[in-house]
Amino acid sequence: MRNTRAIQPIFELAKAGRRGVVPPPCDVPTTLDEAIPAAFRSDVPPSLPEVAEPDVVRHFTCLSQLNMSVDTHFYPLGSCTMKYNPKRNERLASLPGILDLHPYQSEESLQGMLELLYSLQQMLGEIAGLDAVSLQPAAGAHGEMTALKCAAAYFRDQGRPRRKVLAPDSAHGTNPASAAVAGFEAVTVKSGPDGFVDLDDLKAKLDDETAVFMITNPNTLGIFEKNIRTIADMVHNVGGLLYLDGANMNAILGIARPGDFGADMMHYNPHKTFSGPHGGGGPGAGPIAVRDILAPYLPAPIVAFDGRRYRLDYDLPKSIGRVRSFFGNTGVLVRAYCYIRTYGPKGLREVSENAVLNANYLLSRVKHILPVGQGDRCMHEFVATASKIKAEKGVSAMDLAKRLLDYGYHAPTVYFPITVKESMMFEPTETESKETLDAFAETLFRITEEPAELLHEAPHTTPISRPDEVRAARSPQTSFPE
Amino acid sequence: MSYLFNTPDDQRAMLAAIGSGSLDELFAQLVPADSRLNRELNLPRALTEQELTEHMTSLAGANVAATQKPCFLGGGAYDHFIPAAVDALASRGEFFTSYTPYQPEVSQGNLAVTFEYQSFVTRLTGMDIANASLYDGGTACVEAVLMCMHATNRNGRVVIAASVHPEFRQVVETYLRDLECELVTVGTPDGIVTADDVAAACNDQTACVFVQQPNFFGCLEDVEAIGKAAHAAGAMFAVSVDPISLGLLKRPNEYGADIVTAEGQSLGNPLQYGGPYLGIIACREEFVRRMPGRICGETVDRRGKRCWVLTLQTREQHIRREKATSNICTNQLLFALRATIYLSLLGPQGLRETAELCARKAAYARGKLTSNTRFAQRFAAPTFKEFVVRDTSGEVEQLLADAERDGYFAGIALGRWYPELADSFLVAVTEKRTKAEIDGLAAALSSATASNKRTPAHA
Numbered sequence: 001m002r003n004t005r006a007i008q009p010i011f012e013l014a015k016a017g018r019r020g021v022v023p024p025p026c027d028v029p030t031t032l033d034e035a036i037p038a039a040f041r042s043d044v045p046p047s048l049p050e051v052a053e054p055d056v057v058r059h060f061t062c063l064s065q066l067n068m069s070v071d072t073h074f075y076p077l078g079s080c081t082m083k084y085n086p087k088r089n090e091r092l093a094s095l096p097g098i099l100d101l102h103p104y105q106s107e108e109s110l111q112g113m114l115e116l117l118y119s120l121q122q123m124l125g126e127i128a129g130l131d132a133v134s135l136q137p138a139a140g141a142h143g144e145m146t147a148l149k150c151a152a153a154y155f156r157d158q159g160r161p162r163r164k165v166l167a168p169d170s171a172h173g174t175n176p177a178s179a180a181v182a183g184f185e186a187v188t189v190k191s192g193p194d195g196f197v198d199l200d201d202l203k204a205k206l207d208d209e210t211a212v213f214m215i216t217n218p219n220t221l222g223i224f225e226k227n228i229r230t231i232a233d234m235v236h237n238v239g240g241l242l243y244l245d246g247a248n249m250n251a252i253l254g255i256a257r258p259g260d261f262g263a264d265m266m267h268y269n270p271h272k273t274f275s276g277p278h279g280g281g282g283p284g285a286g287p288i289a290v291r292d293i294l295a296p297y298l299p300a301p302i303v304a305f306d307g308r309r310y311r312l313d314y315d316l317p318k319s320i321g322r323v324r325s326f327f328g329n330t331g332v333l334v335r336a337y338c339y340i341r342t343y344g345p346k347g348l349r350e351v352s353e354n355a356v357l358n359a360n361y362l363l364s365r366v367k368h369i370l371p372v373g374q375g376d377r378c379m380h381e382f383v384a385t386a387s388k389i390k391a392e393k394g395v396s397a398m399d400l401a402k403r404l405l406d407y408g409y410h411a412p413t414v415y416f417p418i419t420v421k422e423s424m425m426f427e428p429t430e431t432e433s434k435e436t437l438d439a440f441a442e443t444l445f446r447i448t449e450e451p452a453e454l455l456h457e458a459p460h461t462t463p464i465s466r467p468d469e470v471r472a473a474r475s476p477q478t479s480f481p482e
Numbered sequence: 483m484s485y486l487f488n489t490p491d492d493q494r495a496m497l498a499a500i501g502s503g504s505l506d507e508l509f510a511q512l513v514p515a516d517s518r519l520n521r522e523l524n525l526p527r528a529l530t531e532q533e534l535t536e537h538m539t540s541l542a543g544a545n546v547a548a549t550q551k552p553c554f555l556g557g558g559a560y561d562h563f564i565p566a567a568v569d570a571l572a573s574r575g576e577f578f579t580s581y582t583p584y585q586p587e588v589s590q591g592n593l594a595v596t597f598e599y600q601s602f603v604t605r606l607t608g609m610d611i612a613n614a615s616l617y618d619g620g621t622a623c624v625e626a627v628l629m630c631m632h633a634t635n636r637n638g639r640v641v642i643a644a645s646v647h648p649e650f651r652q653v654v655e656t657y658l659r660d661l662e663c664e665l666v667t668v669g670t671p672d673g674i675v676t677a678d679d680v681a682a683a684c685n686d687q688t689a690c691v692f693v694q695q696p697n698f699f700g701c702l703e704d705v706e707a708i709g710k711a712a713h714a715a716g717a718m719f720a721v722s723v724d725p726i727s728l729g730l731l732k733r734p735n736e737y738g739a740d741i742v743t744a745e746g747q748s749l750g751n752p753l754q755y756g757g758p759y760l761g762i763i764a765c766r767e768e769f770v771r772r773m774p775g776r777i778c779g780e781t782v783d784r785r786g787k788r789c790w791v792l793t794l795q796t797r798e799q800h801i802r803r804e805k806a807t808s809n810i811c812t813n814q815l816l817f818a819l820r821a822t823i824y825l826s827l828l829g830p831q832g833l834r835e836t837a838e839l840c841a842r843k844a845a846y847a848r849g850k851l852t853s854n855t856r857f858a859q860r861f862a863a864p865t866f867k868e869f870v871v872r873d874t875s876g877e878v879e880q881l882l883a884d885a886e887r888d889g890y891f892a893g894i895a896l897g898r899w900y901p902e903l904a905d906s907f908l909v910a911v912t913e914k915r916t917k918a919e920i921d922g923l924a925a926a927l928s929s930a931t932a933s934n935k936r937t938p939a940h941a
Contacts, residue, residue, distance in 0.1 A: 007590075010598055010826055020827035021565045023835045027917040028846035032838055035845035037864055040702050042732045045830040046605045056826045057567055060819075064576035066591035071575030077584070084485050085579050088531050093754075097542025100549045103559050103756035104894045106886060112544030113755055119526075126524050138617035138757065141799070141811045152660050177799035177809035181628075183660030186804035224513045254523045255509060261517040275485075279816030280592040281582040281776070282615070283758030299656075321656035325558060325620030325649040325745070326756025334754075338538065342484070344528030353505050354488050360508065361496040376500070379512060402587065411585050416800070433487035434496060457784070462587035464783040472781035472793040476770065478611055479601035 002463070006062040011480045013059060014049035020056055047482060066463050067280070068410045074436050076362075078381045078413035078425025079172070079220060081250050081272030086342070089275070089335040098334055103326040107311050114310030117330070118303040120337045125289055127249075127340075127348070128266055129259025132295035134302065135287045135328045140247060142323060143267030143286025144178035144214070149320045150265065150290060150297040151212050151241050152182060157297075157318065162211035162240070168197050170221065170417040175214045175245060184211060191419060194374055195221030197231060206238045216245040217261070218252070220417040221374050222359065222381035222427075232262020241265065241294075249273040250429070251356055251380035254349030258289075265290040274336035285332035299323050354430035355380040358437060362428050365441035369448055370400075370424065381427035383420050390422050393452045397422040400447055402466070403458035407443045484531070548753055552919040553891045554847075556868045556910020557698065558619060558647050559756065560748050562726065562836070563914050565827050568750045572820045582776075582812070586791045592815060593790035596778035599818040602825050606728045607742040608735025609764035614776040614792075615813040616761030619745025620653040623692065623722055625763060625808055626741045627654055629772045630690035630718040631663065632807070638687025639664045641717070643675035643708075645697035648899035650722065654692070663689070673699045673861025673870065677707035684715035690741075691715075694722040695731070699908065700844070700868025701861055702731075709738035725749055725762065725821075727866050729830075729837030741765045750824025751817050760817035771797060774808030839913035840867035847911045847920045854928050860906045868910045870896065876905040881930050888926040 006013075051059075068075065075082035093099065101113055121133040137143035148165060155162045165179035168191045176186035187205055190198040197215065206213070213235045217225045225231065235242045244258040244266035250273045258266045270276050271284035278284075290298065300319045301312035312327075343351060356379050363372055363382045370384035386397040401411035401424065413425040428437055447455065459465050488496070493505070502508040509518070529537060553561040572578070576591065583589030583596075596614045603612035616622045623646070631637050640658065642651055644667050651667065658665050668679045680691055691712035695703050705721065712719040720741040721734050726748045734742045746760030747753070765773060771794065779793035799806040828836060844867045851871055852859050860870035871893065873881055878895045885892035897904030911920065 007594065009594070009601075011601070018829070019831060020567075020829055021832055023563075023828075023832060023839055023913055026839055026842055028843050028920070030842045030846040030849070032842060035838075035841040036702075036730065036866065040731055040864065042728075042730065042736070045729050045834040046733070048602065048605060048825055048828070048830045048833060050829045050831070051826055053565075053567055053827060056823060057571065059826075060571040060595070060823055061574065063591040063594050064571070064574045066589075066594070067576045067580045068585070068588035069576045070579035073588075075581070077581065080581055082579075082581060086485060088534065090573070090578075092535065092538040095538060095542040096547045096549055097545045098538070099752050099754050100547040101545055101755040102548040102553060102555045102561065102753050102891065104555050104557055105546070105548065105891060106883065108883075109546035109886065109891075110755070112541035115544065116541050123525055129519075138621065139810075139812045141809045142617060142621070145809055149656065149660060172811075173798075173800040173803045173806070174809050174811050176804035177802070177806045180804040180806075181657070181809045183662075224517070226514055229514070229516055252513070255519060256513050256517045257519050260519060277578045277816075278581040279814075280577055280580045280589075280595070280819065281815040282812035283617075283814050283816060284812050285758070321659070322620070322649055322652040323656055324618055324653060324757070325647065326618070326759070328756065329617075329758040330755040331752075331758050338534060341526065341529050341534055341537070342531075345523040345525040347528045348523060348525070350486060353509075354486050354493075356508065356512070357488065357493060357496055357505065360500045360502075364500045377508075377511060401585065405585060405588050410588065413584070431485050431487070434492045459587050463590050464587055464785075464787055464789040466784040467586050467789045467791045468781045468783070469791050469793065472779040472791050473796075476611075476777070476793055477780040478597070478770075478777055478793070479604045480597070482605065 003062045006058045009480050010051060010059055011049045013055050014051050016050055018050045018052045020051060020053045073408060073410050074432060074440060075410040076412050076426045076428050077410060078427040079247060081427060081429060083275055083429040084431035085275050085277040089338040092338050093331055093334045111310055114303050116337055117333065118305050118310055120333055121303060123340050124268060124287055127253060128289035129257030130289035131292040132298060133287060133289045134298040135333055136299045136323055137286035137288060138324050138329050139284040140267055140269045140286045141174035141178055143288045144174055145182050146299060146323045147243060147265040147267060147288045148178055148182035148184065148212060150294050153297040153320050154294055155211055162209050164209045165212045165214060166205055166210060167214040170195055170219060170419045171214060171216055172245060172247060195219045195223050196225060196227060199227060202234060206234060208238055210238055210240040212241045212243050214243040214245060216247055218248045218379040221383045222378040223374055224379055228261045248380060251352055253352040254345060255352050265294055270332055270336035274339040276332040276335045283329050283332055285329035351430050358428040358430060358432060362426055362437045362441065366444060369445050373420065381425060383423050383425045385420055386422040386424060389448060395452050395455050397424050399455040399458060403447045403455050405459040406461045409440055409443065548891060551889050551891050552915060554893055554909050554911065554923060555891045557894045557908055558745050559753055560910060560912050561914055562748050562912050564750050567827060568820050568823045571823050572816060577819055583792060590789060593778050595819050595822055596815065597780065597790045599822045600778060602822060603762055603764050606725055607764045608733035609742050610767035611770045611773060612764040613773050614778055615818040616763055616775055616810060617814060618757060618759040618761045619722065620650045622743035622761035622763045623650045624654050624657045625774045626720045626743045627690060627692060629741060629769060630720060633769050633772050634689045634718055636687050636689040637663050639666055639685055640690055641666050641668060641680060641683045641688055642692040643668050643670055645670040645673065645675055645699055646692060646694040646722065647698045673701040674703050674863045675708065677704060677711040680708050681711040681715065684717055688715055688717040690718040690720050692720045696724055696727055696866040699861060699870045700865040701863040702866060705737040726837055726840060729833035730841060746817065746821050749821035751820050758814055758817060760814050760821055772807055775810045776813050836913050840911065843915055844869060844911035847909060850920055850924045851927060867912060868908055870906050870908055872906045878905060878907050882907060884930040885926050890923050890926050892923060
């Protein structure tokens, strides 16, 4: 029952003379020639497709139906925290008094929004156990870079610039990439098979050129770093700073605070932890929280409150400067605010408790099917390996992932972290039921019993199967030919 | 709790299955005692949906929406009309609650949208390659600058016009500070940059010349001459554009741009107090492997069926780590989707008409507002949908506050970025502004003139 015509590229649906939205007639007497000299004008408008409004509605509706999403499917994509996105937050973020605010309105006309953002700064500081917050960064990686620039400014201010940023080999690729963009040399620290940082290697690489050690905790294997306090001491003893990649905050809300276990700065991923919808790959946001010694370097403005009135404080003479235009990804921040206010302190802890319980339960069901190197316990996610089934049947993690799609499940993250062979990273989140987890584990088991040939060619029921990525990269065609 | 499933019975059963006596016991095994928080977070209490709705409605009521008063604010974020179909389609959960197409078989909707978005951007700009989008117009500028530095292998200097959005310039400055690259800002006393001044600012280590068209003041730059000056110095030419203006103005390929960036908010995206917005970037083909972020490409599946995938990923951080072209990981697909729907609805004719409406209404407003003797056009250069007004009494802040009280978001004071323009403000006119609103604004500003002359406190 798929409408195959409607999902053709919109250029193929077009016909000269069709119109969608028609702008109103001009109500001022000024002519175009009076407005703009002909020398600046193009003779013809861009060659956009000409389609009617019903074409557009059917095309994009049918396209949407080709996606898996949290609203429609279990989506245990490790490291991405694909939890339920509350409908109330969408409605509230769309109130005209929230949505239709121009970034350069007067502060007088923004008191409600500034109050919300000020409260969010306070709440994110409390959850982090850190002193100051910037809401400006646009995404997690952007938050990493912003915080690293604050660190660079801090060391420069001390008259002793430092050039190195360390991160474990199990870290997200954004960590070393952000270090490079912030002007640092990225240095890799080994981690053990359990995902813990190799303390000997860390010790060997820490020196007085080390500005920052970036750590993800719980780590990318979903294990809380047992030596985190020791690591923090080691970093601080050489005068360095500890950065927490907050990608996995969903495991520790109200349970452990980065500032308490030694982090000096961190970013949040509100689109993960605080349920901002992922939007097909963005927008996110990447607010950062820092210890007081780093507060002077945060990007301006910060929202301030004098007990009577909220205002934007640009008076940060040591600030690293702006990292984006306008205030920040406010729409995502508003949803994060709604989320935190919905749960409150007890509720946020329950979020993490149930995220961790669900992950441990799923681990207990999956480990008999696919070995989980880290043992019987995890935080909010765990990494299994398809190495054994690959050796026995020639079935890879990718084959299993593709076959899951046939059964109506989004695949887990595969081939990350790069430290585990044939890795499959499962993150069920707290917004799934025991029944869903049971059914998923049973399906995974059933798949491992299926013939290898069937799995190599999976998926079989999706609109397409196994696109030729080599061909796409060899002669890239990235737009519809004119 | 509304979004949680586990009943106490579920929890007991699951704990038993994993061999743990309680949640406390489980966490005691997982998190060392010296790292655990032994108190409740100090946060406000939980709110039910009804309570939260009341609370948010009250906060919203403490703001004045740009839709409540005629909005003449611009400066990179504009009050354009958003057709209903944009909201209706983009709010579908299958778009809204999906993620990056790591599994292309179940992401063809998002990938097809990305491919169409890239196609629209190349057709708007005349460039060969567009990526799947960046965070916003400001970070798009910096990514363009970094591309130029890599592509030219010149890391010494970047030349930027003072007429580029001051916040875009601040972002570039922030990024370049730790990369030991000099940012040279070329002055624009007449509202536009001259090719001679650009040429004088370039040296043999200049990676790129960056201008904005129309620029922050709304003025139209002599982009062709500036581009020639950049290329004569061996530098690349990068331009930030207003995508709506491309319905009417010459496209960047016609004047020699190598890289084009834009703030895509204008294309069907709400103002939402500054973000999330849409960072547009496009380039000539030879720079494709320097492009940051995600790129969608066409291919076939194992049965030979046409389909789309993320491609050229060896540029990206998850593979190249510190050697990647950028640290960017996400894009802004939801807003790229909105832009794609918006442009589909408008089509070539609708975009042309929208751009013409902006230009004609802005020109009308420019004449109307400066017909009062207190006000003057600050710059003589032609403009698109924004222009700078000089208040000869030099009381811009008070004037704008008075106008807001009288029911108009009248403009943006420029003194905070340009001390020499402390007597001036920026006015934007989109297709949404009616003649009646423009006449009303002119009258309100005139009455402010009268009251200022009468009231000694304002003198």
